[in-house]
Amino acid sequence: MAKDLTTRNENYSQWYNDLVVKAELADNSAVRGCMVIKPYGYAIWEKMQAQLDKMFKETGHQNAYFPLFIPKSFFSREASHVEGFAKECAVVTHYRLKNDPDGGGVVVDPEAKLEEELIVRPTSETIIWDTYRSWIQSYRDLPILVNQWANVVRWEMRTRMFLRTTEFLWQEGHTAHATSEEAMEETVKMIGVYADFAEKHMAIPVLKGVKSPNERFAGAVETFCIEALMQDGKALQAGTSHFLGQNFAKAFEVQFLTKENKLEYVWATSWGVSTRLMGALIMSHSDDNGLVLPPKLAPIQVVIVPIFKKEEQLEEIRKTVLPIIDALKQKGISVKFDDRDNLTPGWKFNEYELKGVPVRLAIGQRDIENGTIEVARRDTLEKTSYQLVDIETKIEHLLENIQDNLYQKALSFRESSTHTADTWEEFLDILDNKAGFVEAHWDGTAETEQRIKEESKATIRCIPLDSKEEEGKCIFSGKPSKQRVVFARAY
RNA sequence: CGGGGUGUAGCGCAGUCCGGUUAGCGCACCUGGUUUGGGACCAGGGGGUCGAAGGUUCGAAUCCUUUCACCCCGACCA
Numbered sequence: 001m002a003k004d005l006t007t008r009n010e011n012y013s014q015w016y017n018d019l020v021v022k023a024e025l026a027d028n029s030a031v032r033g034c035m036v037i038k039p040y041g042y043a044i045w046e047k048m049q050a051q052l053d054k055m056f057k058e059t060g061h062q063n064a065y066f067p068l069f070i071p072k073s074f075f076s077r078e079a080s081h082v083e084g085f086a087k088e089c090a091v092v093t094h095y096r097l098k099n100d101p102d103g104g105g106v107v108v109d110p111e112a113k114l115e116e117e118l119i120v121r122p123t124s125e126t127i128i129w130d131t132y133r134s135w136i137q138s139y140r141d142l143p144i145l146v147n148q149w150a151n152v153v154r155w156e157m158r159t160r161m162f163l164r165t166t167e168f169l170w171q172e173g174h175t176a177h178a179t180s181e182e183a184m185e186e187t188v189k190m191i192g193v194y195a196d197f198a199e200k201h202m203a204i205p206v207l208k209g210v211k212s213p214n215e216r217f218a219g220a221v222e223t224f225c226i227e228a229l230m231q232d233g234k235a236l237q238a239g240t241s242h243f244l245g246q247n248f249a250k251a252f253e254v255q256f257l258t259k260e261n262k263l264e265y266v267w268a269t270s271w272g273v274s275t276r277l278m279g280a281l282i283m284s285h286s287d288d289n290g291l292v293l294p295p296k297l298a299p300i301q302v303v304i305v306p307i308f309k310k311e312e313q314l315e316e317i318r319k320t321v322l323p324i325i326d327a328l329k330q331k332g333i334s335v336k337f338d339d340r341d342n343l344t345p346g347w348k349f350n351e352y353e354l355k356g357v358p359v360r361l362a363i364g365q366r367d368i369e370n371g372t373i374e375v376a377r378r379d380t381l382e383k384t385s386y387q388l389v390d391i392e393t394k395i396e397h398l399l400e401n402i403q404d405n406l407y408q409k410a411l412s413f414r415e416s417s418t419h420t421a422d423t424w425e426e427f428l429d430i431l432d433n434k435a436g437f438v439e440a441h442w443d444g445t446a447e448t449e450q451r452i453k454e455e456s457k458a459t460i461r462c463i464p465l466d467s468k469e470e471e472g473k474c475i476f477s478g479k480p481s482k483q484r485v486v487f488a489r490a491y
Numbered sequence: 492c493g494g495g496g497u498g499u500a501g502c503g504c505a506g507u508c509c510g511g512u513u514a515g516c517g518c519a520c521c522u523g524g525u526u527u528g529g530g531a532c533c534a535g536g537g538g539g540u541c542g543a544a545g546g547u548u549c550g551a552a553u554c555c556u557u558u559c560a561c562c563c564c565g566a567c568c569a
Contacts, residue, residue, distance in 0.1 A: 013563070028561075084569055123569070157492085157567045164568070217569045240569075272569095307528050346529035353529095364528055374528080491568095 012232045013160065019282060020161050023291045023355050033159035033166030040355065041278065043299035045169065048277060049149065051201050051296075052171060055193050061145045061173060066127050068150075069118035074126035077251035084218020085122045088155040090166075092118040120153040125219065125244070125270055128174045129252040136176060136266060138257045143186070144176040162279035163236070163491050170274035176266045178256065180245070183267035184222075187243040190271040191224040194239035202277065203294040203406035204228050204284045205414050206238060207437070207486060209462025214449050217270075221245035227461045227486070229414045230283040233435020235461045235488035238280050241271035279491075284410050285379075291356030292378055294406050295399040302328060302335045302395060303357045305348045307364030314339060317363055320388070324361075324373075327392035333399065353378060358402050359395060379405050420484070427475050427487070431458055437488050441481035443474035452476050458487045 020026050025041030037045065053063070069092060075082045096112035121127065128146075135141060149171050159165050173190060177183040191208055198206045206226035216223045220242035228238045249255070249265040258264055285292040295301050304321055308314040321337060328335045336357075338348055345362065352360055362374040373391065376383045379402050386394055417436030421427035430438050442448060442460065452475075453459050463485045472481050 017562085030560090032561090081569090087567080088569095154569085158565085215569090220569085223569085237569095242569085305528095309527060341527090344527050344529085344531060346527085346531085348530085349528095350530045362528070366528075 016279075016283065017161060019286060019290060025278065025282070025291075026161055028161070031166070033156065035161050035165050037169075037275070040299065044281070044293070044297055045275060045278060047297045047299065048197075048201070049171075052193075052197055052273065053147075053149075055197060056147050056171075056173065059145075059189060059193060061147045061175075063149065064146045065148055065150070066124050066131060068121055070121050070124075070127045072117045072119055074130060075119060077126065078219045078247055081125065081219035081247075081251075085154075089122055090120040090153045090155055092120065121150070122152055122154045123270075123272075124148060124150070124152075124172055125174065125248055126252070129248040129254060129268070132174075132176055132266070133252055133254045136254055136256050139178050139259055142176055142178045142256060142266065143182065145173075145186075146175065147171055147173040160279070160491070162282070163276055165275070168275050170272050172270060172272040175269045176249075176254070177269070178258070178264075178267070180267050183245075183269050184243050187222070187224055187241045187269045187271070190269070191226060191239070191241040194241065194271070194273055195226050197273075198226055198228065198238055198277075198280075199407065201294065201296045202281055202284070203296075203403060203410060204238070204280060205407065205411040207462055207464055208466075209464040209486065211240075211462060212446075212449055212460045212485070214446050215460060217242045219244060219247050220270075221247065224465075225462050227488075228280050228284065229417055229437060229488070230280070230491070231286075231413065232283070233417055233489075235437065235490040236276070236280050236283070237461070237490065238277060239271070239273040242269060244268035244270060285406055286356070289350075289381070290354035292406065293356035293358060295358045295403045298356065298358050299334065300336045300352075300355075300357050301333050301399060302359045302361060303348075303352045304335065304337045304361045304363065305345050305352075306337070306339055307345045307362060309365075313365060314341070316368060320368060321363060324388070324391055328395060331392055331396050333392075333396065349376075353381075359398060361395075377402055379409070421475055422472070424475050427458075428456055431456055431487075431489060435489070437461070437486050439484040439486055440475045441470075441472035441483075442485050443477045443479035443481055445477075445479075448474060448477050448479075452487070456487075458489050461486045461488050461490060 023040070024038050026038055027036045029036045075085065093114055094108045094112045095114060096109040097106040098109040100107045132144060135144060151167055151169050153167050155166060156164050175183070175186050177186060195206050195208050198204045206228050208224070208226055211223040211225055217240060222243040224241045225237055226239045228236050230236055246265040246267060248268050254266045255263050256266055281297065282291060285294065304325070306314055306317040306321070308317055318339070325335050325337060349360065356378060358378050360376040360378070362376070367373050371388050372385045373388055374383055375386045375398065377398060417434070419430045419434060419436060419438050421430055421438050421440045427438060427440055438458070449460055463483070467483050469483055472484070473479065474481050
């Protein structure tokens with residue numbers, strides 16, 4: 001864990017930004033609130049995509065693609081949906097530019113005004129449900145299990161790299177079902193897929209739960225989420241899965257004939273994760289030396305740094321190392337041999353630590369003579385000398401060990417950062433002095449939730465799926481409550 | 492939209508208060524040499540409409556006016 005992360009909250013944004021830039025994950029761009037994802041950052045995203053895509057296929061889903069532009073009128077079909085998104089939409093009003101008659105530049109051609117404005121999608125429920133109407137006639141057309149990889153635009157007032165950008169990359173699953181039960185089952189299944197991905201691949205423990213009505217997706221009947229805890233003690237919503245009921249089917253008139261020849265509205269779900277997961281990854285594991293990547297998502301899992309004085313020595317190292325590289329690649333491990341001669345080993349060590357490469361091998365004259373290689377692990381920064389015999393298996397196990405260790409570390413951090421509060425004073429004290437998750441009783445009303453948010457800046461992150469029934473009193477109103485919910489200050 | 496800050500070489504910055512040689516430093520880059528087990532060193536070199544526009548002045552990175560962009564804090568955030 002990065003030292004003093006909780007005490008440097010004020011500078012945490014700066015620290016986070018610097019890391020994103022220095023590790024060459026992304027840069028701010030010329031466009032307000034947008035960012036450039038650099039090749040190294042994108043390579044991590046691609047690994048996430050590949051794994052998620054595999055998991056979607058394994059659960060029976062197919063990919064498809066829908067338009068970027070959505071006619072404005074589509075948004076007004078579902079009342080709470082438009083209310084949720086109207087404030088942050090980019091709107092296309094014209095389709096042409098022309099030379100500025102008063103100067104050298106170009107201006108929007110007033111002649112080219114669109115009759116109906118187009119909205120750059122902030123999410124695709126509307127355009128997809130408008131399309132599904134033509135795909136669905138009978139129960140035999142169901143279920144539809146479709147996922148889209150796309151970019152979306154939300155004109156947020158304040159942005160942060162990866163966590164909240166004006167344009168972001170994501171996937172959005174949109175499914176259509178014949179029954180409520182089946183749709184709910186899908187919703188729960190997909191939040192499970194996300195939780196598995198977060199824990200097994202990103203090495204980030206997450207709480208699975210449902211959102212309070214206030215925090216629900218605009219247009220959803222129920223929103224399931226996974227919530228992760230960052231090292232500064234703030235929560236991050238890492239993924240959501242929504243049970244949409246028949247809201248969108250009714251809004252877009254999507255009906256089907258049942259076996260019994262009865263006309264019924266279709267049941268829907270939608271679920272998504274975004275490049276925000278990159279932010280979660282960075283903030284969960286990084287330390288003062290830079291990024292720490294879990295082996296399963298690291299574009300480079302092993303880097304080999306040769307230590308040499310003369311070209312002949314490099315040649316000798318290369319001869320020793322080539323079979324090792326082959327053997328590692330045979331095991332599906334990605335290896336980089338950094339034989340650049342214009343940088344010193346020390347420089348390279350720092351560079352790869354900054355970029356979070358899980359395992360670093362260093363080999364020089366001394367090692368060649370002894371038949372050894374120096375192995376450094378990024379998570380603990382430990383250095384050990386290994387015999388070259390069967391090195392690929394040892395590295396393979398080491399990578400597994402690092403993956404596991406990162407998860408355990410993050411888990412014990414979360415556990416030690418999860419507190420219970422039974423009074424309002426206790427609640428505020430924990431938020432101000434300890435941060436993290438706070439388990440507390442809530443009377444279940446939106447009014448109380450709102451007041452708590454206003455007075456403490458903390459929101460209900462979720463009502464955990466596994467939370468036990470427990471009699472208690474709401475920390476704010478004192479009214480009776482049947483279970484604890486999880487509060488935190490959040491991104 | 493409020494409060495604060497920053498724009499000077501690819502990156503990071505000094506210089507601005509108090510106007511005055513040819514606008515400087517570190518990193519990076521190029522050439523040569525020595526180096527290389529935790530961000531090497533020496534020598535030489537290239538790179539700038541000082542965010543933009545207007546004004547004051549003999550003279551503006553520096554003063555005045557206007558404007559743009561970005562960052563941080565807040566409001567906002569399925």
